[in-house]
Amino acid sequence: MSESLSERRMVENEVVFRQYNESIGQGFDEIRQLARETDQEHLIPKDDTPLYFYCECSDENCAKRLKIKPSRYTAIHKNRYHFVIVNGHEVANIERIVRKLPGYSIVEKNIEPPETVSSLQPTDIDNS
Numbered sequence: 625m626s627e628s629l630s631e632r633r634m635v636e637n638e639v640v641f642r643q644y645n646e647s648i649g650q651g652f653d654e655i656r657q658l659a660r661e662t663d664q665e666h667l668i669p670k671d672d673t674p675l676y677f678y679c680e681c682s683d684e685n686c687a688k689r690l691k692i693k694p695s696r697y698t699a700i701h702k703n704r705y706h707f708v709i710v711n712g713h714e715v716a717n718i719e720r721i722v723r724k725l726p727g728y729s730i731v732e733k734n735i736e737p738p739e740t741v742s743s744l745q746p747t748d749i750d751n752s
């Protein structure tokens with residue numbers, strides 16, 4: 625089975641969003657750690673307050689956000705084929721819905737996602 629360039633590109637977009645989201649989660653962990661060190665942990669909600677993460681769909685212009693608890697987000701991404709997207713943003717060619725929840729879906733890629741993507745690569749190809 626060969627995969628087209630555009631499908632590869634779509635999956636890369638999702639990895640970029642995911643890396644961005646993981647940096648949000650890390651920021652949150654740092655805040656929590658800092659609060660613990662300065663004895664202000666009581667100021668941070670202990671109940672795993674949901675954060676707004678970017679939709680990880682294949683549309684690079686999608687700026688929708690979904691509200692997920694950090695612990696849930698981390699658990700979903702233990703599987704690197706799993707991404708979270710706003711309901712209806714799935715693309716049948718590259719992913720299938722694993723679980724549909726109120727507000728978002730967990731999707732599984734059927735294309736091997738790249739380990740990391742340093743940045744979106746501009747191309748000279750005219751798609752018009």
Ligand SMILES: [Zn+2]
Binds near residue numbers: 680683688710
């Ligand atoms: Zn989206």
